[in-house]
Amino acid sequence: MDKKIATYATILTECLDTFVNRRNRGSEIEYELIADDKHRHYQVIRTGWRKDVFEYNVVFHFHIKPTGKVWLLVNNTDILVTDDLIERGIPASDIVIGFLPEFMRTYSGFAVA
Secondary structure, eight states, X not given: OOHHHHHHHHHXXXXXXXXXXXXXXXXXXXEEXXXXXXXXXXXXXXXXXXXXXXXXXXXXXXXXXXXXXXXXXXXXXXXXXXXXXXXXXXXXXXXXXXXSOHHHHTTTTSBOO
């Protein structure tokens, strides 16, 4: 695996693991990190019961492409997770906001693709 991709995978895993550990304190809803290093997909899911309703949601989903770009595919929070990634060493020029249409990515301050 390319050194850059391996570094980004480590950063993503640490960032998402920190998020999961903070959220799992005293809650009946459980947050889980799913890290697929072979295919380079990283997700946080939320599962559990709230009263009599079962919840299952994807909180975050990232994919590191073979080009070394980190694609943010899902962010179902109001947290600017990209700021944390930048602080940890992934430059904005290597982050793609994948859930935005390509024409809007130009205005995002991040990579277009």
